[in-house]
Amino acid sequence: DGGITQSPKYLFRKEGQNVTLSCEQNLNHDAMYWYRQDPGQGLRLIYYSQIVNDFQKGDIAEGYSVSREKKESFPLTVTSAQKNPTAFYLCASEGGDTQYFGPGTRLTVL
Amino acid sequence: AQSVTQLDSQVPVFEEAPVELRCNYSSSVSVYLFWYVQYPNQGLQLLLKYLSGSTLVKGINGFEAEFNKSQTSFHLRKPSVHISDTAEYFCAVRGAGGYNKLIFGAGTRLAVHP
Numbered sequence: 001d002g003g004i005t006q007s008p009k010y011l012f013r014k015e016g017q018n019v020t021l022s023c024e025q026n027l028n029h030d031a032m033y034w035y036r037q038d039p040g041q042g043l044r045l046i047y048y049s050q051i052v053n054d055f056q057k058g059d060i061a062e063g064y065s066v067s068r069e070k071k072e073s074f075p076l077t078v079t080s081a082q083k084n085p086t087a088f089y090l091c092a093s094e095g096g097d098t099q100y101f102g103p104g105t106r107l108t109v110l
Numbered sequence: 111a112q113s114v115t116q117l118d119s120q121v122p123v124f125e126e127a128p129v130e131l132r133c134n135y136s137s138s139v140s141v142y143l144f145w146y147v148q149y150p151n152q153g154l155q156l157l158l159k160y161l162s163g164s165t166l167v168k169g170i171n172g173f174e175a176e177f178n179k180s181q182t183s184f185h186l187r188k189p190s191v192h193i194s195d196t197a198e199y200f201c202a203v204r205g206a207g208g209y210n211k212l213i214f215g216a217g218t219r220l221a222v223h224p
Contacts, residue, residue: 004153041216045211098156101146101153
């Protein structure tokens with residue numbers, strides 16, 4: 001069953017902690033993306049990777065970090081430097097000029 | 111660079127009525143256009159896309175959209191909506207060819223009432 005999985009679905013973090021969101025795809029896509037979604041807004045690009053071992057900052061990369069050691073995996077770390085991390089995070093991969101999305105992770109900072 | 115505007119933040123409609131969700135874009139180059147649907151607490155699902163060819167694009171769940179280059183629009187339509195169509199709909203645009211960012215509109219909340 002091909003697709004994109006994200007885990008966990010819900011995540012709670014205390015202020016000052018780093019947390020890592022998982023994104024895995026078995027679609028054999030080269031490019032992967034991380035977006036942030038806030039209520040009533042569209043999606044904003046955090047980081048993207050067009051190929052293994054390479055990634056670039058998006059529009060709102062401050063306070064986030066990523067790695068791309070395997071084609072299937074593109075984890076996102078939300079660091080303590082991110083001032084307002086409570087949001088819905090969406091991962092996507094791209095094939096045929098089209099992006100396909102995972103189910104999302106809702107992060108809440110307590 | 112590209113930009114996209116969804117002209118309505120909310121669209122209320124009665125069940126079995128037709129609906130149109132409006133999307134306008136701006137770009138100095140050729141574009142690819144997309145409509146995605148998002149149900150509460152879920153990811154985005156691709157409804158339909160225009161990459162090239164016929165300007166009338168048919169998608170899943172009975173939706174269709176028409177690419178109008180002269181009016182720089184890509185409005186989404188459905189002739190008869192169901193309660194289950196209640197969701198957030200996002201229009202997105204990217205420049206054609208090579209790597210270009212996917213730019214999203216702010217979304218339109220479609221509320222279907224019985």
